[in-house]
């Protein structure tokens with residue numbers, strides 16, 4: 789089972805839309821489980837988060853570019869977001885990581 793990102797209610801892992809609130813759910817690929825490793829993502833976020841390496845790793849190029857820009861604008865302070873993302877990912881499960889960071893419509897997961 790999975791949980792809807794919008795309303796938080798339990799939904800089928802195969803659902804394409806939440807039956808409770810109607811939010812669309814980006815389908816998880818049915819082949820090639822664990823396409824992106826939560827461990828790799830977490831380590832990249834903590835070690836190379838300043839250059840958005842963890843976002844490029846999961847294919848979120850826009851988020852990676854944003855991360856670099858934020859770091860430039862904030863003189864590196866935005867790197868704390870990367871470190872927290874890495875710690876959150878590593879302390880959760882593979883599925884939580886995928887729902888939170890990979891199969892989300894957010895431009896800059898997990899924030900917005």
Ligand SMILES: [Zn+2]
Nearest residue numbers: 792795806809
């Ligand atoms: Zn919902």
